[in-house]
Amino acid sequence: MxxxxxxxxxxxxxxxxxxxxxxxxxxRVLEDTLTRRxxxxxxxxxTVWLARLGILVGVIVAWELSSGTLVRTFxxxxxxxVAARLVEWTLNGDLFWHGQFTLTATFIGYMVGALAAILLAxxxxxxxxxxxxxxxxxxxxxxxxxxxxxxxxxxxxxLELLPKIILAAYFVFFVVxxxxxxxxxxxxxxxxxxxxxxxxxxxxxxxxVILPSAVPYVLAxxxxxxxxxxxGAVVGEFIASNRGLGYLASAAASEYETDGVIAAAFxxxxxxxxxxxxxxxxxxxxRWQRGVDVSEGSL
Amino acid sequence: MSxxxxxVRFQSVYKAFxxxxxxxxxxxxxxxxxxVANPGEFVSLVGPSGCGKxxxxxxxxxxxxxxxxxxxxxxxRVSGVNTKVGYITQDDNLLPWRSLVGNxxxxxxxxxxxxxxxxxxxxxxxxxxxxxxxxxxxxxxLSGGMRKRASIVRTLVYDTDVVLMDEPFGPxxxxxxxxxxxxxxxxxxxxxxxxxxxxxDLVEAIALSDRIIVFTNRPGTIKREYRVDLPRxxxxxxxxxxxxxxxxxxxxxxDIRAEIGAAHAPVAGERIA
Ligand SMILES: Nc1ncnc2c1ncn2[C@@H]1O[C@H](COP(=O)(O)OP(=O)(O)O)[C@@H](O)[C@H]1O
Ligand SMILES: [Mg+2]
Numbered sequence: 001m002x003x004x005x006x007x008x009x010x011x012x013x014x015x016x017x018x019x020x021x022x023x024x025x026x027x028r029v030l031e032d033t034l035t036r037r038x039x040x041x042x043x044x045x046x047t048v049w050l051a052r053l054g055i056l057v058g059v060i061v062a063w064e065l066s067s068g069t070l071v072r073t074f075x076x077x078x079x080x081x082v083a084a085r086l087v088e089w090t091l092n093g094d095l096f097w098h099g100q101f102t103l104t105a106t107f108i109g110y111m112v113g114a115l116a117a118i119l120l121a122x123x124x125x126x127x128x129x130x131x132x133x134x135x136x137x138x139x140x141x142x143x144x145x146x147x148x149x150x151x152x153x154x155x156x157x158x159l160e161l162l163p164k165i166i167l168a169a170y171f172v173f174f175v176v177x178x179x180x181x182x183x184x185x186x187x188x189x190x191x192x193x194x195x196x197x198x199x200x201x202x203x204x205x206x207x208x209v210i211l212p213s214a215v216p217y218v219l220a221x222x223x224x225x226x227x228x229x230x231x232g233a234v235v236g237e238f239i240a241s242n243r244g245l246g247y248l249a250s251a252a253a254s255e256y257e258t259d260g261v262i263a264a265a266f267x268x269x270x271x272x273x274x275x276x277x278x279x280x281x282x283x284x285x286x287r288w289q290r291g292v293d294v295s296e297g298s299l
Numbered sequence: 300m301s302x303x304x305x306x307v308r309f310q311s312v313y314k315a316f317x318x319x320x321x322x323x324x325x326x327x328x329x330x331x332x333x334x335v336a337n338p339g340e341f342v343s344l345v346g347p348s349g350c351g352k353x354x355x356x357x358x359x360x361x362x363x364x365x366x367x368x369x370x371x372x373x374x375x376r377v378s379g380v381n382t383k384v385g386y387i388t389q390d391d392n393l394l395p396w397r398s399l400v401g402n403x404x405x406x407x408x409x410x411x412x413x414x415x416x417x418x419x420x421x422x423x424x425x426x427x428x429x430x431x432x433x434x435x436x437x438x439x440x441l442s443g444g445m446r447k448r449a450s451i452v453r454t455l456v457y458d459t460d461v462v463l464m465d466e467p468f469g470p471x472x473x474x475x476x477x478x479x480x481x482x483x484x485x486x487x488x489x490x491x492x493x494x495x496x497x498x499x500d501l502v503e504a505i506a507l508s509d510r511i512i513v514f515t516n517r518p519g520t521i522k523r524e525y526r527v528d529l530p531r532x533x534x535x536x537x538x539x540x541x542x543x544x545x546x547x548x549x550x551x552x553x554d555i556r557a558e559i560g561a562a563h564a565p566v567a568g569e570r571i572a
Contacts (some may be wrong), residue, residue, distance in 0.1 A: 110322035194392045197360050198457075201380040208405070212396045 058093070077259035085263040095267065096246070101244040103271070105161055105233035106226075109168020113229065114222055116169065117176035125184025126206075142174045146232065150239040164236035164244070169230035172225040176218070183217030184210060211243040223279050234268060302368045304374030305335035306461050306493035307359055312368035314354055320484075324543040327518035328354050331369070333513055334521060338460065339491045343504040345551070346514025347558045352497040353389070359495065372461060373557040384461040384503070385454035385492070389469060391446045393438040399449050400425065406457045408530075424452040428482055444475040446490055465497045480506055481535040487530065501551045505529070508536040512552045523554055 059078050067078045089095040124131045149168060157163040187210050195209050237246025245264055252260025314329040314427060315403045328351040344352045357363045358370045362383035370377045372384060385406075393402045403421040412420075425431060428448040438446055442542050447467060454462060467483075468476045482505055487507075498504050511525040529541050537545060 023395065023434070155302060188392070190388055190390050191391045192390055193362050194386060195359075195409070196380045197362070197384065197386045198454075199409040201409070204409055208408075209394065212394070 046097065047226040074256070075258060077262055081259040081260045082266065085259045086266070089248075089263065089267075098243055098245050099267070099271075101161070101241075102230065102233050102246065102268075103165075105164035105168055105236065105244070106230045108161075109165040109232055110169075110172050110226060110229035112165065113169030113172030114176045114225070117173045118180050118218065121180035121184065125181040126210070128185070131181065131185075138174075138177070141289050142178075145168050147235055150235055153236070154240045164233045164241070167236040168232035169180045171228040171235075175225045175228065176221045179217045179221035180214065183214030185215070187213040213256050219282050223276075223282050226275045226279055230268060230272055230275070305341070305371075306338045306373060307336040308369075308371040308374075309334050309355070309358075309494060310369040310371070312365045312370060313370050314351065314363070315366045325401075329365075330384060330518040330520045332519065332521060334524070336461070336493045336495055336510075338493055341487065341494045341496065341507055341509045343496045343498055343508040343511045343512060345498060345501065345511060345555065346503050346519060347516050347555070348499070349517050350514040350558075351517065351519030352514060353465050356386065356465055356497060357494060358380050359461070359463055360384055360418065383459060384463055385457070385459040385518065387451055387454045387462065387464045387467050389465040389467070391438070391450035393450060393453075398435045398437055398473070399430060399441065402438070402449055403453045403456055406453060410457060412457075414434075414572050420456055421452075423505065424486075427486065428452055444471055444479065447471060447475075447479060451479075455490070455492075458490055458492075460492050462492045462494050464494060466499065468498075468503065476503070477536060478502075480502070483507065484532065484535060501548055501555070502538065503546055504551070505544060506533060506535050511551065513551065514558075522558070525551065 063076065064079050067073050067076050086095075124134055146167065149170065150163075152164050153163040157166060159204075184295035191209055192205065193215070195205055200208065233244070234246035234249075238250045239242035241247040245268055249261050252258075252264065309332045312329055312332040313327065315325040315327050317325045331350075332355065334342075342356060346352060346400070354363065358365055358521070359372060359377060359381065361377045361379050372381055377550070392404065400418075401422055403425060404417045407417040407420065422431075422434070425434060428451070428453075430445060431446060431572060433441060438449070441449065451464075451467060468479055471479065485506060494507075496507060505527055508527050511527060513522045513525070514520070515522045525547060527547065529538075529543060533541070539548075
């Protein structure tokens with residue numbers, strides 16, 4: 001059967017020549033798709049930022065309107081009073097003077113807690129039986145509310161920086177520990193078996209298979225626990241101190257100066273936010289994987 | 300191949316498992332398995348799922364030990380992990396954090412081959428399976444067929460005399476399967492290792508094998524062995540037109556069908572017609 005008479009059915013194996021599509025049409029489709037996608041992404045980003053700004057303005061306006069009408073100003077202060085307090089602390093240097101102590105305790109405590117957690121999780125993650133022995137004690141230690149330990153730490157370690165560092169480390173330790181152990185324990189059995197048959201020594205197995213497999217878990221925990229470190233430091237300052245952002249807040253609270261408490265809390269929140277953004281690149285170290293969720297336990 | 304010892308030998312091998320840590324009843328996975336694979340021979344294991352085919356490969360790789368009987372590799376009893384065989388597992392088991400070339404070099408690295416030679420040998424085989432240009436891609440950036448090629452080449456690159464393959468083409472689409480079967484035949488003919496090849500695809504078994512061993516339902520015993528006397532090299536793409544193919548296929552399928560039927564027998568101990 002030929003192609004004449006408008007026949008659409010062809011004999012088995014016969015080749016039908018179809019006209020080639022115009023050469024630039026495909027290129028145009030690809031370009032348009034890219035342009036449209038970029039526009040969508042831009043619009044989406046803009047919407048997100050506008051919504052965020054809207055919420056912020058909304059909260060401040062609601063606060064301003066309700067203070068002195070729905071709620072007594074004594075309880076919630078007013079936005080302009082808090083702003084005035086922030087300006088005052090910035091100009092007289094209180095913010096930086098107190099901030100340095102909190103930041104120091106946060107950083108050192110974070111490092112100490114994370115390092116201790118990794119060093120302890122390392123052997124325990126690799127030795128399932130040892131981990132089973134230790135597990136109830138670790139969970140026991142984890143379930144003690146850290147705030148309750150604060151006064152004990154003050155008793156043991158004095159009133160200076162040390163108890164704050166230890167509290168900060170305590171807040172970091174368990175999340176990093178639990179996630180690092182999980183990282184070592186989740187290595188797929190198949191990867192290990194295949195590597196062993198390929199001739200991997202114990203050291204090579206650890207270096208090339210187990211460690212890289214655990215890294216994303218450790219990094220996710222390190223990213224998630226930075227705010228916890230600051231909470232630990234501030235808890236320490238709340239309990240007993242005459243300096244630090246926690247002290248600023250508690251001193252204001254004891255004078256019933258609500259604006260001071262809110263201003264101090266605001267500063268801490270901004271610092272935590274900045275630190276979190278700062279640590280974001282940690283996640284990109286592992287571009288071969290698609291993100292691991294950190295399990296934060298009860299924190 | 301200077302010795303006359305079979306490359307792999309199973310002698311009255313039994314394997315029992317306890318399914319869960321606290322389960323009371325062990326189950327028998329393999330019962331009285333005896334067979335050999337000769338040097339340079341391509342042997343397929345077929346049979347219903349759960350009959351112990353993967354367990355056989357794990358025994359040769361030394362990842363698990365027989366409950367009774369003897370598994371030998373080149374005349375020596377396998378005890379502990381057997382690093383002298385290559386094992387291509389059902390999952391590709393590529394390291395997600397290593398590029399294609401990094402994965403292909405892995406075995407050579409473990410075996411202490413110096414870096415330049417590693418590079419050269421890995422690249423040569425990557426070229427054979429047409430993956431040049433993808434050397435620096437991570438596994439998640441490769442298609443299923445490419446990952447399969449990578450995992451095969453990663454094992455063949457360090458030239459063992461026995462290669463174990465567990466349903467390597469299982470999850471692939473029909474066209475990719477056939478192409479990879481042809482590539483595997485070529486790769487195999489380069490160095491001619493003995494191959495123990497697990498598959499559920501009878502056409503694939505016929506196309507590639509010198510011998511096919513059919514297993515019964517669990518506990519797996521050997522039901523029958525078939526010699527595949529089709530001349531080599533074989534045209535994988537037209538294997539079903541080869542004289543003798545249909546008879547062999549029908550016989551194999553009859554064996555397998557009987558086993559699948561037996562698995563669905565309603566009453567334990569009932570005779571199957
Ligand atoms: N590690 C194991 N623990 C317990 N049971 C197992 C284990 N490995 C295999 N089995 C059991 O042994 C039988 C054979 O398994 P397998 O060799 O994987 O079969 P196949 O590869 O032929 O499908 C199955 O019933 C399976 O459940
Ligand atoms: Mg299997």
